Amino acid sequence: MASAKDFARLEQINGVANYILVRGDGQIISQNMENAASFAPIISTGGTQCDTLSTDMGGNRYIHLCIERESGNDLLIFSLGRYYLGIFKHPESERQEIIDNVIYFLQNL
């Protein structure tokens, strides 16, 4: 597992407004936003629930969840084993581009 410090580089990805890395139990490991504690539960719950969906989806492996919002400030939740990474995107940025860049970032940690 990469160190929490490595995740600070997520800020450099174009379109990433904020990020929160949480453990499955909701404990925050790394973040760059003031009110991270209030969002940690939805990130851990969303991530763990989606992980369990794999069983209900015939064994397909969960990769990420997008909570799409009218404002464009979508919340993306990526699965990292026992950890979940929440990414808030900038409204004007392209969602798929951020997803591709975050996956590339995670694969290269």
Added chain:
Amino acid sequence: MNHESFLLDLVTSLPEINGAFLFTPQAGILSQHIDDSIRDFDSLAIGKKMTGIAGKASDHFHDITHLQATFDNIILSGRLLPEEKWLFLLHTHELSSGMIRMALQLALNNSVQESDNPATQPEPPVEKIAAIEPPVTKEIIPVDIESLMAPGAPLAKHLNAMQDALANCIGPAAIPVFQDVLTAWCQENTPALNTLKHLIPLLLTEIDDSEDIKFFNNNTKNLFPQE
């Protein structure tokens, strides 16, 4: 809404859609169409978990339009429809959000048209009343305006000409105004050449000046096939 025909419309509209189901937290699964290619699929558990996530997320956000869970071989997307029904779609990675919105819009429009036609109404009276509720009480379905107006799209030439004509009448505000009106039109009409005439009265309500109304009518009258 006839759930069966609505889902069938949707699933058969695009080959990339492998299945769909309607769910409410209170009643469970209302209807479903799942391809034989999808195995060991538990739609009830999926509906419960996804709506649970949406409920928790709504503590923070009040503008959620849909949820999309991406798996290695398939995507599960969920949208809240009118009457608190959740529509879940299973589709391949190749299908864009814009295409899904278009397919959904068409299936919804078809279901409304079926409800309006007495010859094809198998629904009990209470559901007929629900289907003809005034538009103000309906959930606004997102419309992919960009795709509708993109070069090469079937209605692009007409819609762009209308937007230009509106801009000549009301100025720079024409673009957001046109998009709002277009969205409203799509809630009640299947986007097609033969329904385009219903867009004109909606646009005219946005023009105050009588001379501008004449100007707009003159600039758009040749866009429609002669009846």
